[in-house]
Amino acid sequence: MLREAKDAWRPTLKRNSRLSLALHTLSHMAGNPDQTRTSADIAEHAGTNPVVVRRVLGRLREAGLLTSEKGHAGGWRLARVPAEISLADVYLALDERIVASDEPDDAPSCSVEHALHKTVAGVLQDIEQSLVQKLAETSISEVRGS
Amino acid sequence: MLREAKDAWRPTLKRNSRLSLALHTLSHMAGNPDQTRTSADIAEHAGTNPVVVRRVLGRLREAGLLTSEKGHAGGWRLARVPAEISLADVYLALDERIVASDEPDDAPSCSVEHALHKTVAGVLQDIEQSLVQKLAETSISEVRGS
DNA sequence: CATTTCGTAACTTATTTAGTTGCGTGAACA
DNA sequence: TGTTCACGCAACTAAATAAGTTACGAAATG
Numbered sequence A, B: 001m002l003r004e005a006k007d008a009w010r011p012t013l014k015r016n017s018r019l020s021l022a023l024h025t026l027s028h029m030a031g032n033p034d035q036t037r038t039s040a041d042i043a044e045h046a047g048t049n050p051v052v053v054r055r056v057l058g059r060l061r062e063a064g065l066l067t068s069e070k071g072h073a074g075g076w077r078l079a080r081v082p083a084e085i086s087l088a089d090v091y092l093a094l095d096e097r098i099v100a101s102d103e104p105d106d107a108p109s110c111s112v113e114h115a116l117h118k119t120v121a122g123v124l125q126d127i128e129q130s131l132v133q134k135l136a137e138t139s140i141s142e143v144r145g146s
Numbered sequence C: 001c002a003t004t005t006c007g008t009a010a011c012t013t014a015t016t017t018a019g020t021t022g023c024g025t026g027a028a029c030a
Numbered sequence D: 001t002g003t004t005c006a007c008g009c010a011a012c013t014a015a016a017t018a019a020g021t022t023a024c025g026a027a028a029t030g
Helices: A018-030 A039-046 A050-062 A087-093 A111-135 B018-030 B039-046 B050-062 B087-093 B111-136
Strands: A066-069 A075-078 B066-069 B075-078
Touching: A018 A039, A018 A050, A018 A075, A018 A087, A018 B111, A039 A050, A039 A075, A050 A066, A050 A087, A087 A111, A087 B111, A111 B018, A111 B087, A111 B111, B018 B039, B018 B050, B018 B075, B018 B087, B039 B050, B039 B075, B050 B066, B050 B087, B087 B111
Parallel strands: none
Antiparallel strands: A066 A075, B066 B075
């Protein structure tokens, strides 16, 4: 595939379900914070696979939102009280930025491209910021339905 | 792949280069609005293929931003004066919404999932709106570099 | 009527993600 | 101590999406 100086700007929010899985799981855990849950339990509830669960929750552990223990009675627990885990924490932990205006690998050969990149990147930067800000206003314990 | 009731919410901004191509091309055309350009010309400048160009610009034509003519001296032209084509017009024409909170195909079996969907969808709705608003503040003629 | 240019369908290739299997590691417990 | 349970991780498969490409039809111009 020959794509030369044209990946200049590229918006990147993947069309994946990781954020969905993470938020869903954490919201559930917020309803019963003292319970330890295994990947298998979570996977069954979420309709997916234990390995996928560990992959996603692993990132949340790296971000300090969860802890995991091996062995008997092991599994996953919230690392903080639910009220202190915001949707933004989860979003940022997964590194799924809407903006992430990729810097061009090579300097754009074209002045229009350069100006375009700057303009759009600026807008997306603002947007990203307000997205995180709004997500930060809600904690995982506020999302519960019943 | 077995993904049952879990596509509930899914953010969807594709990691494609269509918007980039569209904006780049329109910005260029804005610099010389009376010139008709062929897919081949545009493709060469953008480092891609004429068919790809027609695919993308076709959407802009459907949205009333461009016109295309077949035959000798045919090609693409802006349908309006450049100052009246905003970045938002282009963004919307390509139907590449950041938000696009997919409604769940099936009603979520789980109350947490339901509440989560509502909460996140609300936030994303707001974000989408402000994104479009900010893009609307810039026209393709303002993006030019030199 | 020959040429040019768009319109579109079909196909290939690359990338990304989810799903899956398998095995290693460490902790609990009998 | 040794079995079991649970995570950690690597490797593979399968599906979805997008770009690129080829080919051909349709319309407009000269």
